[in-house]
Amino acid sequence: MRPDRPVTVRTLSVVAVVVVLAAGCQSAAAPPSGKAVALRVEQYGGGPLPSGTVTFPEFVLYGDRTLIAADGDAPREYHLTQEEFDRVYGRARSAGLATARTFDVQAPDASVLEVVFGTDTGRSVTRVTAPDPEDSGEAGDVVRAVALDLSSSYERYRPQRVAVVAGASSDPAGPAWPLRPLTEGIPFNAGRCAVYDAAEVRDIRSDTSWTSEGVTYRVRLRPLLPDEPDCASLTHHE
Known part of the structure; x- marks a missing residue:
């Protein structure tokens, strides 16, 4: 009977690298398709809203690369290129929005930033109380990551x-x-x-x-x- 082949440190290292790479590929879910929400950003007041008040999100990005953004009584509709979509969606993913989190502070009636991040396997919701783009922590990273900056053409949403x-x-x-x-x-x-x-x-x-x-x-x-x-x-x- 042949003796068992010794397992070297080099062999273990290669196996470990393969396992880490495979885990990384599995955790990076793909964006959704069609009219499923890829990214939804909305900010609302922390106190009670007046009777009959309804809010509109700052913007919603869909899997088909349609983006609808608030603009008074006439929201804007963009049709992003793949590069633009990847930039907007990628910034949100890099800020950790694929994992649901809550950043709460003791600030009565402060506004709340709500971000829905969608993938082809589900969605996560992150909330930031009293959002501040000057915040140097993770909450500030979220606020800055979802700040919309588009210069492409648009049409009015109908x-x-x-x-x-x-x-x-x-x-x-x-x-x-x-x-x-x-x-x-x-x-x-x-x-x-x-x-x-x-x-x-x-x-x-x-x-x-x-x-x-x-x-x-x-x-x-x-x-x-x-x-x-x-x-x-x-x-x-x-």
Whole structure:
């Protein structure tokens, strides 16, 4: 019988390198495809929001390289090149956003930065309380990594559907709401939320008062993003 071949230090080193490389390849999940969220960045106040308030993310990047960014009442829609996508997505990955983390500080009513990082295997959510780009720690790395800097051309985002969020108002009675009653919407942030085709609300301005079934509401229009099917999707991500 042949004696067992001795295992040398060199052999063990080679095996260790192969194992480390394989583990690294397995941990680096690929970006998602299609209209799955690759990166979503939103900042919201830490205190209670006024009745009927709804927020819009700073930007959302999708697997098909579409990026939609906030810009007042007319969000911008970009179609990134592969190089631009890799730069935006890669900066977020390098900041450790593939792992969910929470950076909390004792700052009552401070704003919160919420970042959703998506891959082809799932997603992670990171939150930074009182985000500060001048912070020299890991929280500051996150804030700087998701600061959007694009100079490429864009077009105005044209949603197919729009959420109308209505909060009860003490304003004088406004004109009669011309669509189905606002009371039929689902409860949302101490108000009601209903979804309409974009064409239905084309002539309705956001932050205006209307009366529906005897109640005066201040309505805010919120374009629905490609991954948002209904009002329930407008809540923050857990």
